[in-house]
Amino acid sequence: xxxxxxxxxxxxxxLRLITGNLRGDTARQVGFAFTLILALGTAAGxxxxxSLLRLAPPDLAVxxxxxxxxxxxxGWMVVPLLAFGLDDTLDPARLSLFPLRTRELAVxxxxxxxxxxxxxxxxIVTAGALVGLAGGVGGVLVGLLAVLAxxxxxxxxxxxxxxxxxxxxxxxxxxxxxxxxxxxxxxxFQLPNLLMNRGFGDPQGMLLDMAGALRWTPSGLAAHAIAGxxxxxxxxxxxxxxxxxxxxxLWIKALxxxxxxxxxxxxxxxxxxxxxxxxxxxxxxxxxxxxxKELKYVRRDPRYRILWFAAVAVVLVMAFSFTGQGxxxxxxxxxxxxxxxxxxxxxxxxxxxxxxxSLWMNTVAFGAQRxxxxxxxxxxxxxxxxxxxxxxxxxxxxxxxxxxxxxxxxALAAGTGVLGVGFGVGSVTSVLIPYTVPERMNAFxxxxxxxxxxxxxxxxxxxxxxxxxxxxxxxxxxFAGPWVLxxxxxxxxxxxxLGRRLGAKIGFARMPELLAAVSRPT
Amino acid sequence: MSDAVRTMALFKRYxxxxxxxxxxxxVPAGSFAGLVGPNGAGKTTTLSMITGLLRPDGGEAHVDGxxxxxxxxxxxxxxxxxxxGLRLFERLSGRELLLYNGRLRGIPKAEVERRADELLQVMDxxxxxxxxxxxxxxxxxxxxxxxxxxxxxxxVLFLDEPFEGVDPVxxxxxxxxxxRFTASGSTVIFSSxxxxxxxxxxxxxxxxxxxxIVAQGPIxxxxxxxxxxxxxxxxVGGPQAAAGEGLGWLGSGERR
Numbered sequence: 001x002x003x004x005x006x007x008x009x010x011x012x013x014x015l016r017l018i019t020g021n022l023r024g025d026t027a028r029q030v031g032f033a034f035t036l037i038l039a040l041g042t043a044a045g046x047x048x049x050x051s052l053l054r055l056a057p058p059d060l061a062v063x064x065x066x067x068x069x070x071x072x073x074x075g076w077m078v079v080p081l082l083a084f085g086l087d088d089t090l091d092p093a094r095l096s097l098f099p100l101r102t103r104e105l106a107v108x109x110x111x112x113x114x115x116x117x118x119x120x121x122x123x124i125v126t127a128g129a130l131v132g133l134a135g136g137v138g139g140v141l142v143g144l145l146a147v148l149a150x151x152x153x154x155x156x157x158x159x160x161x162x163x164x165x166x167x168x169x170x171x172x173x174x175x176x177x178x179x180x181x182x183x184x185x186x187x188x189f190q191l192p193n194l195l196m197n198r199g200f201g202d203p204q205g206m207l208l209d210m211a212g213a214l215r216w217t218p219s220g221l222a223a224h225a226i227a228g229x230x231x232x233x234x235x236x237x238x239x240x241x242x243x244x245x246x247x248x249x250l251w252i253k254a255l256x257x258x259x260x261x262x263x264x265x266x267x268x269x270x271x272x273x274x275x276x277x278x279x280x281x282x283x284x285x286x287x288x289x290x291x292x293k294e295l296k297y298v299r300r301d302p303r304y305r306i307l308w309f310a311a312v313a314v315v316l317v318m319a320f321s322f323t324g325q326g327x328x329x330x331x332x333x334x335x336x337x338x339x340x341x342x343x344x345x346x347x348x349x350x351x352x353x354x355x356x357x358s359l360w361m362n363t364v365a366f367g368a369q370r371x372x373x374x375x376x377x378x379x380x381x382x383x384x385x386x387x388x389x390x391x392x393x394x395x396x397x398x399x400x401x402x403x404x405x406x407x408x409x410x411a412l413a414a415g416t417g418v419l420g421v422g423f424g425v426g427s428v429t430s431v432l433i434p435y436t437v438p439e440r441m442n443a444f445x446x447x448x449x450x451x452x453x454x455x456x457x458x459x460x461x462x463x464x465x466x467x468x469x470x471x472x473x474x475x476x477x478x479f480a481g482p483w484v485l486x487x488x489x490x491x492x493x494x495x496x497x498l499g500r501r502l503g504a505k506i507g508f509a510r511m512p513e514l515l516a517a518v519s520r521p522t
Numbered sequence: 523m524s525d526a527v528r529t530m531a532l533f534k535r536y537x538x539x540x541x542x543x544x545x546x547x548x549v550p551a552g553s554f555a556g557l558v559g560p561n562g563a564g565k566t567t568t569l570s571m572i573t574g575l576l577r578p579d580g581g582e583a584h585v586d587g588x589x590x591x592x593x594x595x596x597x598x599x600x601x602x603x604x605x606x607g608l609r610l611f612e613r614l615s616g617r618e619l620l621l622y623n624g625r626l627r628g629i630p631k632a633e634v635e636r637r638a639d640e641l642l643q644v645m646d647x648x649x650x651x652x653x654x655x656x657x658x659x660x661x662x663x664x665x666x667x668x669x670x671x672x673x674x675x676x677x678v679l680f681l682d683e684p685f686e687g688v689d690p691v692x693x694x695x696x697x698x699x700x701x702r703f704t705a706s707g708s709t710v711i712f713s714s715x716x717x718x719x720x721x722x723x724x725x726x727x728x729x730x731x732x733x734x735i736v737a738q739g740p741i742x743x744x745x746x747x748x749x750x751x752x753x754x755x756x757x758v759g760g761p762q763a764a765a766g767e768g769l770g771w772l773g774s775g776e777r778r
Contacts, residue, residue: 271615271652279631289625293614300613300654357609360575361670364603365626367595375626512577519609 010108043121050128063211069219139229290378333399337415345422349462353437373504391415420492424499425465431507526709533580543733556720559730602671612656661692681712
């Protein structure tokens with residue numbers, strides 16, 4: 001097959017996949033329209049902003065372009081992994097049965113990844129530097145080569161990363177690890193944001209320093225080639241092209257290997273026999289069974305790991321901004337611990353979402369409302385077993401940080417109180433607005449297709465409920481002092497009990513509907 | 523003979539589409555019953571409604587004389603279920619899954635452990651008992667699912683496509699366990715579209731098509747001298763194979 005035919009074939013294949021994905025599904029069509037608008041905006045805005053760099057001092061302009069190119073390159077390597085797991089079109093194993101030579105496959109997959117909305121936007125933004133940096137006809141010509149080479153490098157590097165990891169991504173453990181890594185990267189992106197909030201003395205100096213460090217990276221070479229032009233620029237483009245070819249060669253090698261490497265996902269090791277933590281302090285029975293199972297799930301299911309990780313991370317981010325805004329004294333540990341309690345409790349705002357389709361096992365076993373109630377109690381108990389030590393840690397750390405060790409007790413009381421309130425509210429939202437949590441949760445959505453509204457409503461109701469039911473204490477503490485918090489834990493327990501009873505009553509009556517809502521295909 | 527399962531005018535629709543259009547299913551106690559029908563006949567929907575997993579839009583279902591939706595406590599203690607799709611608690615090991623399931627039903631831990639270990643041995647899963655269910659093969663999942671359904675010693679067992687995707691060795695294990703189960707007077711109802719299997723195992727058969735029961739009774743009566751496969755094709759009335767028309771290129775001949 002000739003080169004042009006391969007290119008045309010794969011470009012057509014990708015376009016067909018994009019349109020086929022949209023057929024007959026309004027939610028996806030709306031989503032695609034949104035993506036399209038976003039990409040167009042990014043392309044136009046990015047191009048305009050980069051063009052405007054012509055007005056900036058030249059050394060600063062080159063520094064900005066260097067950083068931008070680095071971000072693009074890094075983004076291309078990381079985002080496809082995080083956002084889509086392993087997309088069908090990117091998985092070489094799907095194509096391995098077709099009579100294609102590795103070279104054809106490589107050209108084809110390169111074409112397929114260059115076809116699409118985001119590649120086009122990337123190319124346009126990258127090309128903005130031609131207006132922003134290049135000088136003279138020669139500069140534009142060298143710059144054009146540099147832009148194309150850097151764009152190609154983005155694509156090839158992206159392919160190389162996905163292909164090299166595709167074996168790992170097809171195995172269960174690899175996907176589990178990646179799911180948790182995704183959230184870490186999202187938080188990493190928040191880091192500069194936080195640092196900026198704190199205020200830095202000299203942003204321009206920092207920018208130049210960072211760009212200086214990146215001078216000899218591929219992105220730095222590309223930016224300088226566009227700005228400098230001439231023979232030196234041409235040499236830089238040559239190096240860039242050589243790098244791209246080398247990455248492409250590595251990618252073809254990895255592709256060849258990925259095609260003949262077996263899927264090893266089912267050869268897993270055994271789990272340890274459980275030590276029976278719950279059985280040591282609970283009487284034998286269904287409650288102990290539920291607590292044991294929940295504790296195992298928190299440890300083993302990546303979705304729980306993500307939720308816990310996210311809850312703790314949000315608390316840390318909030319701590320950073322609370323102290324940044326000058327909050328101190330006894331308020332800090334109390335607010336921090338209460339906030340942490342809420343973040344942990346609302347994880348159970350959709351308690352059955354992660355059980356998903358396996359929930360039938362409970363449904364065929366529960367013949368009485370009491371059993372449903374017991375199941376909820378087990379879930380709360382298991383989560384409290386992890387949450388209370390975490391809250392204690394937060395209370396101690398924040399009190400010591402604020403220099404108010406006397407408030408540790410009050411803070412912990414506030415945290416456990418809010419935790420109880422959250423469990424109570426969550427019991428009701430779990431049965432009123434249940435939704436499916438997809439197996440492969442990514443950093444951008446936590447609900448099955450078409451259930452985004454339920455997920456939003458459920459979270460909103462949970463947060464509003466917790467805020468409303470905790471408000472009396474906030475007011476009382478403001479007027480009467482922290483001693484009121486002594487009543488927070490019993491109050492939380494009371495709300496938990498009431499919410500659990502109500503949740504069990506509603507939930508038991510609509511078990512088939514609950515099962516259907518959490519069993520949606522994802 | 524009393525009936526283990528009896529439904530009256532069981533009805534379910536999804537939007538404009540009627541999935542189950544008034545099913546009167548009867549299964550006598552102690553029988554090994556097959557529920558057969560082409561894809562989309564409503565077998566899974568019917569079984570889901572009898573086992574309390576799906577709310578019917580009309581009609582009634584009784585198990586051992588207890589109303590499924592009004593007397594769930596009695597019904598749920600008596601039934602064991604292996605639903606389609608085989609979604610289990612994936613992040614538990616096979617043994618942990620059995621322990622969870624048994625203890626959830628209030629059986630003491632020591633007793634559950636004894637039964638679970640015996641079931642794992644009979645199902646030839648002892649070596650895989652410590653592995654997570656998410657890493658099990660289809661045959662292993664069916665076996666652990668059946669073990670979970672048997673753990674509380676139900677009197678009626680509902681199995682949705684228990685033999686689909688199961689290798690012959692595992693299938694043999696499954697049938698041996700089920701034969702022993704019915705020999706003691708308990709009832710098994712399973713859906714399938716493998717006629718040979720139904721003919722070999724069952725003494726009672728119900729044939730579904732288009733949301734209706736089109737034939738039901740002791741297997742000899744339904745067969746009426748034909749093979750079950752022929753009886754099924756006659757009842758369901760599939761299109762007659764038009765051999766010789768089209769597909770002229772298929773098979774060894776001229777290569778292009």
